[in-house]
Amino acid sequence: MPSYFESLSMVMIEAWALGVPVLANGRCDVLAGQCLRSDGGLFYTSGREFDAMLDRLLDDPALAAELGENGRAFYEAEYEWPVIERKYRDMFDQLMTAPPAPPMEPLPGWFAARRRTLPPAAVTVDAAPRGPVRT
Numbered sequence: 001m002p003s004y005f006e007s008l009s010m011v012m013i014e015a016w017a018l019g020v021p022v023l024a025n026g027r028c029d030v031l032a033g034q035c036l037r038s039d040g041g042l043f044y045t046s047g048r049e050f051d052a053m054l055d056r057l058l059d060d061p062a063l064a065a066e067l068g069e070n071g072r073a074f075y076e077a078e079y080e081w082p083v084i085e086r087k088y089r090d091m092f093d094q095l096m097t098a099p100p101a102p103p104m105e106p107l108p109g110w111f112a113a114r115r116r117t118l119p120p121a122a123v124t125v126d127a128a129p130r131g132p133v134r135t
Contacts, residue, residue, distance in 0.1 A: 006030045013079050015069030016040050040071025071118055095097050 001009050001024040011032055012022045022041030024031035026049070035041045042057065044050040058063045077083065107113075 001025060001031055004028050004032070009034065012041070012071075013075060016068075016075040017079070019068040019072040021057060021067035021071060023050070023057060038071050038074035040067050040074050042067070 001011050004025055004027055004133045006028050007030055015022050022036050024041055024043040026032045026043035026045040032043045042053040044053045
């Protein structure tokens, strides 16, 4: 999966559903993270690394099979339809039982947000609270 701009790779998920290991662009945090979480593939950050990782997968069928099985287990745990359906139902249940959020203040228009009477951004940032958040 050579893409640098992924938020979720359906190609990788489909490969894992079939027990196929993946080779992903490690410069994409999402793809590298999916490889690490699933232990279902390798990733690269350069052309030489791509060549080396591809050779590794092709030359070591036991490793490729193990990565493919790890990917299949990850798919079954995270992306099979009953899992997705449960996640949606849990989210809807939570939304139905949570108290409503307070109404949001109206946002200023483009000109209002750029008034010359507003303090500089550095002053606003310096005045922002710091430290741990209390819940």
